[in-house]
Amino acid sequence: MLRFPRAAAAAAALLSLAACNAADDGTQAGNAAIPDVSIPDISLKTMQDVVGALASDEFEGRAPGTEGEEKTVGLLIERFKAAGLEPGNNGSWTQDVPLVEMTADKVSPLSFTGGKAPLSLAFGTDFVAGSYRVQPNISIKDSDVVFVGYGINAPEKGWNDYAGLDVKGKTVVILVNDPDWEAKEAKGEFNGRAMTYYGRWPYKYEEAARQGAAAALIVHDTEPAAYGWNVVQSSWTGTQYLAASENNGADQTAANGWIQLGKAKQLFADAGLDFDKLRADAKKKGFKPVALTGVKASLSFDNKIERKMSKNVIAVLPGAKRPDEYVLYTAHWDHLGKCEAVDGDGICNGAIDNATGTAALVAIAEAQKKAGAPDRSLVFLAVTAEESGLLGSKYYADNPVFPLARTVGGVNMDALSGAGAAKDIVVVGRGKSELEAYLAKAVAMEKRTIVDEPTPEKGFYYRSDHFSFAKRGVPMIYFDGGENLVEGGTDAGKAWAEAYTAKRYHAPSDDMSAITSWDGMMADLRLYYAVGRMLAMTTAWPNWNEGDEFRKARDESRKGA
Known part of the structure; x- marks a missing residue:
């Protein structure tokens, strides 16, 4: 990233x-x-x-799991050896990391029925989705749809976007980032401008799974997501990798994905709801989830599954x-x-x-x-x-x-x-x-x-x-060079x-x-x-x-x- x-x-x-x-x-x-x-x-x-x-x-x-990995691991071992380091894993240069390779195939449109008009979203351009369940077929049919705000359950903050709701078997629609991400300072219920883990997409899928949802869809919005739809599309439409688990992800949602902001607004409008108003409401403590009454979601795809052993490379001085x-x-x-x-x-x-x-x-x-x-x-x-x-x-x-x-x-x-x-550095x-x-x-x-x-x-x-x-x-x-470049100043660094x-x-x-310069x-x-x-x-x-x-x-x- x-x-x-x-x-x-x-x-x-x-x-x-x-x-x-x-x-x-x-x-x-x-x-x-x-x-x-x-x-x-x-x-x-x-x-x-x-x-x-x-x-x-x-x-x-x-x-991972490709010829590209083999060449990468081989190159790193060669260079660490030449540098005079020792293998770091009890005489081995590598540590095995068991992964599951999943590639979605025959992905159907994501369809919503029961609103003012049927809505059909195209894979890649309108939505992306995959599964954390290691099974050959995924089918979600006529799943009730619920808007759960930012999808956060934080007992220590007295915040629960799932309060009073059973979402088992349902499709939840979730906003990206934290409720106070638009604050000007890093102060507030969720650190204000500074994102917490509750704002990250992995957390939102994890919580949806804990709540028993069938599917979790995050609404993409470029500023709070921190990247455009092109990044979502390139990252989610190819082969995905999961950590191998004993239960093959049986406790996960059947499908996780993203939908374009404009399509989300259309979906809510078809359900007689004002997306922008609900998004504003979701920023406030005490927000209650809102069902898209009568709306049903359907999606299906196959999974091509391969188990791969990837490698961490470890060298020690x-x-x-x-x-x-x-x-x-x-x-x-x-x-x-x-x-x-x-x-x-x-x-x-x-x-x-x-x-x-x-x-x-x-x-x-x-x-x-x-x-x-x-x-x-x-x-x-x-x-x-x-x-x-x-x-x-x-x-x-x-x-x-x-x-x-x-x-x-x-x-x-x-x-x-x-x-x-750069004259400055930034600490994450x-x-x-x-x-x-x-x-x-x-x-x-x-x-x-x-x-x-x-x-x-x-x-x-x-x-x-x-x-x-x-x-x-x-x-x-974790730190990096800042934006105040020796040549061109902050404007040049920000532009790059x-x-x-x-x-x-x-x-x-x-x-x-x-790489326009190696100096930094x-x-x-x-x-x-x-x-x-x-x-x-x-x-x-x-x-x-x-x-x-x-x-x-x-x-x-x-x-x-």
Whole structure:
């Protein structure tokens, strides 16, 4: 997923902390001094060679379970070996990740009857849908339709969009993002402008399944979704990947999907309802779900099912003094593979997303090895199936090779900027953990600045692999170059990011031509290197800040460690 511009406002305490760190004289993280480190040259040639290979048509877009995966895994092992690292999984370079490959076939129109007029939506252009149930045929016939607002059930907030409603066997229509996403500040019931996990589409499908719905349809709206319909279409109309489960997804909805905003408005109008009014009502606590009385939904499709064993790639640089304490570098190697053709090009190469982050693992590994073993072990983890819902990182977090209680923290790298060198950097989820003190010191060394994320409503914190570890309590930091470019300033940086989102993100044009300059990502790699090195040279165990949602999980995991 695209990571720039980023999301979440900073707390006042973090602003003062950053100011303190800027002096770079005995910087503290909690009660421990942050070690001084030097930053060596990091190989531009490695970045260009690895990105060039991974983003070539030969690698077929790096979809899990394909020849593109085999070539990707082989290349990474070769490069980690050459860098002088060791295999990270008990003598193996890889960790098996069991996946189920699902491809929808013979998809019927999504039809609604019982309103003023029948409504038939075309697959791809009007709606997309797939199933989390591993079964060969999906059929939803004459299912009652209910509007459930934002589809949130948050007892701690006294909020339940399903209150008093039994949706078993029904089709629920859901709004994307949180109820207060239009707020100007990151304050409010659901963090205001800064999206919470309740606003993300995976949560909405999860909750619909818990409620027993037959189908869950999210209404696409470009601004709160953070991307256009073209991204939904390219991401949901090809082969999908699921985590293998013992019950084959029997507890999931039969169908999950998206519908175009205009079609949703037409559907509600045919049911005698005002969509815009109901959308406004859904923003208020106490909203009650609304049935589209008499309206029935029908949809059917076949599933082509294959079980595949994908791979996480794991390399380690053992620590010299405390090898049983681990610092993580993570990036996802996968992309969408072969996708809907645009101008005859049907390969989604994923150069920016995320050949850049994967290549960064290799380049930083080389530099760390040349600098000599740090006190703690450095783990370089290239994970699979991020594009399918963070499946590879979730599998590792559920089945860690190195104990999470002994994992100090780490750095996630995803979709590095190809816009050029920036004066600033943006932290995803700023204000969450003590790792930011390490970054602040590195930023001061490089004479750059940390700024707040300009689009917190897009919820990037919940959209990359660091989230899988955060849920388990492991502090992870995730940052990128900002928009204030050395050449062209903020206007140029914003224009580049917007053009990438509109024209290249999850499209065949995310190829090498998307990288207009290597200067920015190479400058950012210096920060990634420094933060990891600092963590590997300190004796501290940085934590989530007091009151953070992940603090409890970390405190519990560290008991007796």
